[in-house]
Amino acid sequence: MAIRWSRWSPRIALVPALLVTAVAFVGSIGWTIYISLTTSRRFPDYEINWDEWLRQYERLFKDGAWATSLKNLVVLGLGSTLAIILGFILAAMIEKEKRGEGFFRTIFLYPLAVSLIVAGIVWRWMFNPSLGIENFLHELGWTSASFNWLAAPDTAMYGIILASIWHGSGFYMALMLAGLHSINGEIWSAARLDGVSVWRLYIEIIIPMMRFTFLTCAILLSLGVVKAYDIIVAMTNGGPGSSTWMPAYFTLNAYSGRSNIAYASAAAVIMLLITAAIFIPLVMVTAWRVRRREAIAK
Amino acid sequence: MTDILPLEPVRRTFRDYPKKPRKIRGSSIAILVFLTMCALFIAIPLYVIIVTSIKEMSQIIQGEIFSLPTKVTFEPWWKAWNEVCSGVQCEGVKVGFINSLMILFPSLVLSIGLSMVTGYALALWNIRWAGTFLFVLFTAAFVPFQIIMIPLIIMTGIIKVYGTIWGVAIVHAVLAMPLLTLIFRNYYKDIPNEIMSAALMDSGSFWRIFFEIILPMSGNILIVVLILQITSIWNDFIIGLYFGGIGTKPMTVILANSVITSRGEISYNVDMAAALLTAIPPLVIYFVLGKFFVQGITAGAIKG
Numbered sequence: 001m002a003i004r005w006s007r008w009s010p011r012i013a014l015v016p017a018l019l020v021t022a023v024a025f026v027g028s029i030g031w032t033i034y035i036s037l038t039t040s041r042r043f044p045d046y047e048i049n050w051d052e053w054l055r056q057y058e059r060l061f062k063d064g065a066w067a068t069s070l071k072n073l074v075v076l077g078l079g080s081t082l083a084i085i086l087g088f089i090l091a092a093m094i095e096k097e098k099r100g101e102g103f104f105r106t107i108f109l110y111p112l113a114v115s116l117i118v119a120g121i122v123w124r125w126m127f128n129p130s131l132g133i134e135n136f137l138h139e140l141g142w143t144s145a146s147f148n149w150l151a152a153p154d155t156a157m158y159g160i161i162l163a164s165i166w167h168g169s170g171f172y173m174a175l176m177l178a179g180l181h182s183i184n185g186e187i188w189s190a191a192r193l194d195g196v197s198v199w200r201l202y203i204e205i206i207i208p209m210m211r212f213t214f215l216t217c218a219i220l221l222s223l224g225v226v227k228a229y230d231i232i233v234a235m236t237n238g239g240p241g242s243s244t245w246m247p248a249y250f251t252l253n254a255y256s257g258r259s260n261i262a263y264a265s266a267a268a269v270i271m272l273l274i275t276a277a278i279f280i281p282l283v284m285v286t287a288w289r290v291r292r293r294e295a296i297a298k
Numbered sequence: 299m300t301d302i303l304p305l306e307p308v309r310r311t312f313r314d315y316p317k318k319p320r321k322i323r324g325s326s327i328a329i330l331v332f333l334t335m336c337a338l339f340i341a342i343p344l345y346v347i348i349v350t351s352i353k354e355m356s357q358i359i360q361g362e363i364f365s366l367p368t369k370v371t372f373e374p375w376w377k378a379w380n381e382v383c384s385g386v387q388c389e390g391v392k393v394g395f396i397n398s399l400m401i402l403f404p405s406l407v408l409s410i411g412l413s414m415v416t417g418y419a420l421a422l423w424n425i426r427w428a429g430t431f432l433f434v435l436f437t438a439a440f441v442p443f444q445i446i447m448i449p450l451i452i453m454t455g456i457i458k459v460y461g462t463i464w465g466v467a468i469v470h471a472v473l474a475m476p477l478l479t480l481i482f483r484n485y486y487k488d489i490p491n492e493i494m495s496a497a498l499m500d501s502g503s504f505w506r507i508f509f510e511i512i513l514p515m516s517g518n519i520l521i522v523v524l525i526l527q528i529t530s531i532w533n534d535f536i537i538g539l540y541f542g543g544i545g546t547k548p549m550t551v552i553l554a555n556s557v558i559t560s561r562g563e564i565s566y567n568v569d570m571a572a573a574l575l576t577a578i579p580p581l582v583i584y585f586v587l588g589k590f591f592v593q594g595i596t597a598g599a600i601k602g
Contacts, residue, residue: 009504010423017416017475018431024472025438028449035448044452090336097329106588107337110344112595113584115533117550118577121557122343125350125566126363135361166340174592198325227442230535230550237558251444256540261448268444279440 029272036265044261056266065242066267069250072157073274076246077225079161080168084217087172092202094173095180105177108170116167120234123163124150127235153243156236160244163231168224172217179213180206215285222278226271247271351375351571358566374565378572384547384555391572393545394552398532401466401548405531408471409478410523416475417482418512422494423504432483439476443536454541461543469541470531478523481597485519486512525587526594529580549576 037053038045049055060066090108094101111119126132127150134147149159183206191201207214229248236244238253245253251271255264346363351374353367380390387393420428450469451460459465489512497507538548547555553576557569584591 010419010425013415013419013504014425014431016412017479020412020472020475021431021434021438023453024446024450025441025476026434028446028453029441031449032445086336090333093329093333097326097333099326099330100333104333104337105592106585107340109588109592110581110584111340113529113533113580113591114577115535115550115580117533117535117554118347118573119343121553121569121573122347125570126343126346128363128566131358131361131566132363136363139361166343170340171595174596178596223440233535233554234558248442248444252536252540255448264444265448268442268447271442272445275440275442279437282440283436 032265032268035262036269038262040260040262040265042259042261056262057270059263060266060270065245066247066250068242069245069247072244072246073225075157076161076164076228077222079158080164080221080225081218082161083165083168084172084214084221086165086169087174087217088176088207088214090169090173091176091180092206095177105173108173110170111167112171114167116230117234119163119167120231123159123166124235127159150236151240153240156240156244160228160231160235163235164228167231168221172221175213175217175220176210179210183209212285212289216282219278219282219285223275226274226278247274347570347574347577350567351378351574353567355565355567371567374567374571375575377565377568378575382552382556382568382572384552391549391552391556391575394547394549395575397463397542397546397552398549400463401470401538401546402528402531404464404467405470405474406524406527408467409474409527410520412471413475413478414482414516415508416479418486418508419504420479421483421486422489422507422512432480435476435479439480443473447540451540460541461546463546465543466537466541466546466548469537470534473537474527474530478527481523482516482519484597485516489515521587522590522594522597525583525590526597528583529591529594532580 034046034048035044036056037048039047039049039055052058090104094104127134127147129135129148129151132147134145137145137147149155149162187205188201191205196205227248228246229252232238232244232246232249238245238249247267248271251264251267254260254267258264349366350358350363352370352372353374354369354371357365357368378390379392381388382390384394419425420432425431450472454460454465454468459468493511494507497511502511532548533550534548535550535554538551539554542548542551553572556572
């Protein structure tokens with residue numbers, strides 16, 4: 001009896017998780033893809049007109065706001081790479097200069113505990129033209145300084161990039177620190193004995209050794225950028241105009257603003273495709289690392 | 299300068315050889331200066347939010363964002379807690395605080411309970427398709443929320459929990475399940491085989507082994523996951539916005555409503571006090587249990 005139960009209990013225990021995966025993930029993704037081919041508006045309508053089943057997608061790629069969203073996706077992605085670079089510099093400096101390690105780590109990581117809504121609200125206040133940092137710089141005597149980025153369509157994204165860097169650099173620093181710790185300590189003394197300069201040591205040895213950490217950071221960053229929503233709502237709410245729309249914002253706006261389920265679903269499917277394009281390299285890198293680790297273990 | 303220089307090598311061979319003294323060199327100073335500047339950049343928003351929240355509006359409109367309050371007042375805090383409006387409801391962020399707490403507990407129990415048992419079954423019991431299932435979970439952990447949101451709204455509507463605390467809690471649990479399962483599974487898979495076979499010999503059933511051996515061993519990972527979940531549920535906006543009904547919206551949504559969509563005269567000090575009140579619970583956890591917090595964040599990031 002005990003043996004039979006020990007065979008069946010683990011399978012029974014997995015049923016809830018399997019159900020959740022099948023219904024809430026696999027099934028829901030299938031449903032959304034299906035709905036994106038229909039002409040549903042406020043309520044789901046399950047009929048597909050096969051003559052124009054790509055209608056929503058055609059509409060989507062003619063929509064100027066969607067084009068802006070995709071452009072902003074690239075802009076935010078490229079701009080936020082500064083967070084990775086800053087994260088690496090901070091990690092390398094903390095690792096080298098042990099003094100104050102705990103103190104600096106605590107400061108650099110606290111933004112991670114702050115919700116993006118709160119972060120966005122604070123940054124929006126600091127960007128306030130008449131009472132915020134711009135005014136502060138003017139009073140210091142730098143009267144030409146312009147920090148009113150959120151008010152103009154062509155600079156608003158830079159404001160969001162700045163806040164994203166503020167929020168994210170500590171996270172990349174933590175990942176980079178873990179990467180640096182895993183580097184064999186003898187490299188440092190070997191380099192010192194050979195008289196290799198610090199710059200060359202980092203650029204020619206350390207950074208190539210940490211390429212997986214960099215790649216992981218880049219992929220996590222891209223996935224985060226695709227999801228970016230809260231920070232947009234809190235800082236600009238998409239404005240001025242639709243200049244700071246992002247795919248996640250566009251999708252939710254199509255759902256709750258325009259009440260168009262099919263259109264929102266089509267945008268969500270494109271988001272899924274973008275995520276997949278980023279995610280597949282991650283899977284490949286992970287598999288490759290596991291295989292390499294196993295090879296080393298042998 | 300010139301008369302000291304020749305002495306240098308002599309001193310070094312003499313005194314420095316046994317033990318290197320820790321001298322502050324130029325490069326160290328440069329590094330520390332740079333790190334301090336970055337720390338200032340990172341710390342500024344926290345400083346601004348605190349200082350603004352205890353200033354009077356008469357001082358704020360003079361535009362000195364970085365100056366200390368000439369007169370410290372906690373009235374903005376009181377107003378933010380009790381009077382701030384979200385839509386037509388003017389009962390302050392305390393409503394959101396209570397809702398967030400009420401969402402937090404069922405979400406934690408559901409998500410951690412489910413993923414702990416699943417992770418345990420997948421890691422330590424012989425299940426042939428465990429690898430495939432883990433891969434599906436790994437994929438699900440990265441799916442953008444938007445692609446499953448509308449069906450989840452419809453489904454929670456069908457089971458009559460949409461707009462309730464339970465609806466929000468269930469969606470949190472569903473969304474966290476893949477990642478948490480992977481974290482638990484990675485932790486349990488390192489449990490030595492001998493322990494499991496000994497437990498099995500001892501006529502241990504699935505649940506007895508779980509409650510008597512596995513659960514007592516899970517202290518560390520439980521704290522890490524608990525902190526990860528508390529902060530991510532507390533800081534969530536999107537689920538609360540789309541699944542919370544009237545009177546069940548979490549604190550972040552109430553905050554966003556009151557600050558972003560408010561009309562009329564803006565009281566920046568009250569806005570900042572409301573934002574600070576929302577940020578305090580996770581910040582306290584971070585400053586008290588920072589080590590576990592960082593472990594949770596990085597465990598969530600690098601699974602493989």
